Amino acid sequence: MFDLDTLRVIWWALLGILLIAFAVTDGYDFGTAALLRLLGRDSDERHVLLETVEPTWEGNQVWFVLGGGASFAAWPMLYAVSFSGMYLAIALVLLAFILRPVGFNFRSKIEHTRWQDLWDWVLVASGVTVPLLTGVAFGNLFLGLPFRFDDDLRMSWHGSFFELLHPFALLAGLVSLSMLLTHGAAWVAFKADRSIAARAARIARWTCLAWAVLYVGAGIWLAYGIPGYAIASEAVPGGPSNPLFKQVATGSSWFASYMSHPWFWAAPVAAFAGALVLQWQVATQRVSGFLGSSLMVIGTILSAGFALFPFLLPSSLDPRSSLTVWDASSSRSTLLLMLGATAVFLPLIVLYTSWVFKVMRGRVTLDHVRGTHRSY
């Protein structure tokens, strides 16, 4: 029923779904944390902001952990090359992921201004670092990364941390950052005390505008300034996961897949539609503004993923070493078993996650935080 290539496409889609779920859920946690000192003008206000994310950020973060685990299991080479190649950048992201849980948990355990200020800034830093660096990493995929495989399929990397900071990659980082700042602000507008929410709505509209300009800019640059990659050898259906068995040509356009699959255009259209909904609705402080920014996040990520398809990790050094959907996956048995496990557990996850969001629904008001003794 599921041949290897079908499973590969399914797992490409599932990886995308995990990434999107992470960006839509944990993305607002990062955005809110990044805006903590801007939106929260005093201790009580920051307290409100933190309480909007505290009950759920930990579950949201698991989308990322699951994405990592799923790529290890389904796309082991993607996991191995990206994490080891972009070593120091990944180490910085990791640092943000280490400091964030303790920041959320430890900040309010001691009632001392300097202590709380310190953790506030740690949370702000982690809220900026992760969206920015994941965006930079994504940008680098379009530029190609400096790696090659030898015949044992041992990867060697011939680049440095600073080479990852190509202007286009930085632009992609800013697209990601502005997108998640907007998303975080839209969340605050929906969840926090109305005085803070009004401020957040104004910020969301500006960051959304910044996103639109940067996103369009990146698209134009990608279309005219950055050569695309294309598989140049004959496809072997269900071929083994060995990237060296193919040839890759560079110089085409990253928009080639949009030409062959016109429905891919739905992704950027959705992103802009989401941005419009946000502009129109965020001031109402209802969920509609947040849904708008969610659509914007989904559309943005899909548009990048579609452009890359079928590439996962292009190699600028040795194009035939590039990882693609057709030659970097696990074996059929592994993909099939993992699909079964996902089919059973993903619906359950959605079910209990929804229940938790329902239990924790409602706006966090200043009166509420002033009146309660913290238990977390």
Added chain:
Amino acid sequence: MIIDPDVVTLSRLQFALTALYHFLFVPLTLGLIWILAIMESVYVMTRREVWKRMTQFWGVLFGINFAMGVATGITMEFQFGMNWAYYAHYVGDVFGTPLAIEGLMAFFLEGTLIGVFFMGWTRISPVKHLLVTWFLALATSLSALWILVANAWMQNPVGSAFNPETMRMEVTSFAEVFFNPVAQAKFVHTVSAGYVLGSMFVLSISAWYLLRGRNVDFAKRSMTVAASFGLAAALSVVVLGDESGYAVSENQKMKMAAIEAMWETEPAPASFTVFGIPDVKNRTTHYALQVPWVMGLIGTRSIDKPIPGINNLVEDTKGKIDNGIRAYDAMLVLREDKHNAQAKEILAAHDKDLGYALLLKHFVEDPRKATPEDIQKAADSTIPNVPVLFWSFRIMVACGFYFIALFGYSFWLSSRRRLDRNRWYLKLALWSLPLPWVAAELGWIVAEYGRQPWAIEGILPTSLGVSSVTTGQVWTSLGGFVLFYTALAVVDAVLMLKFARKGPDGLGIWPVVERDPSLRPALED
């Protein structure tokens, strides 16, 4: 491709440090959550407020620890890709699956429910909250199960085969991977160790309150829970640790021989060396104090099967290396000509020993050109660090027996309602606090350091698993870990001490000023 030995050393050091550090927090999460579940169950059944307050107070300490566990756990997931890229490629098809299922089945439930546990007390009914706590407890243990399924495969790589086209191990039977006997033994042993540690945590801190005459009713109840749960767990950790030993001897004879510092094969049934000074250079153990029969009984469950000694195992390894070279040669032939039937046949016959040829890469660029000296060196390199294993194992086991005694005595005192009568006992309980951590960390050392030089036993040598990174990069990340982990350890310790010192009375958790007269009897109980 030349592999820098410094990168290997630094990567191993970093992995060991971060894993040992992560494992300071994991066992406490594993154990304490069940104690919380027990306390909250009593609350829901009896509706006595004190049990709810007990759950909340120990829950505060649980929360501090949980955050550290989550933070340091992410490091482990990142590191397989960052520092062990060839490992990730070579075994991701098999090893990645249990990790991914852990996320799907267990960690997601844990991460999602933890917020409700802390912030849901007033939002959902007591029964629903209890269910949340139970699911949390279940999820933490399930999480351990899947991680240990992955780890057990490193010790005993079943259900998989080498694929020359993709240059990696691929799954042949998930059932074998999931029902790996090593995984089952390890799971029960590890979670029991966590339960012991959680019990000791509650026992020791409660003992401190009793020594100070604070929170007396609260502390006595807590100690009763800890004593009963701890006794059951301590018995399980030792008895099933023995099961773990049996599994080790079946699958990792070398580890067993090193733990025993048993250089020569002894006639069955082998004796157990209680004490001795292993001498690595002369391959002998001085001043050995031996108890006859015990080792043979534990290791083979029989009185007639011998347990092979280190020297014999090294000789056996040489044969495996020869077979490995044949497989390696066939693999290279197949790379040029993938339809070569003869090479396929040779590879199929010897692929389980392919890893032994890879072991040679540490000594010679091309394993096919290995001299007898290279083969001898490679065979010798399969001996792990005997003195470290010998002593780690003995200290761990001594701790295990001590836990049975201490929890047994605590249980007896608690059943006679005399927990607060004996200051000598309370001091002992207080000062025993670090011991389960010592035992747990030594257990990790025995299991993982004892696996060396293999990342995957018999399949992939650790040194080949590393990434293409520079020493500068690993120094940077290692320095960062040492710096930030030390800072976090200080913060964690300060917060734990602060909240433990404040206690339920200082935090205003117990006693509460009750307005509801129906709760009076509970207060006086």
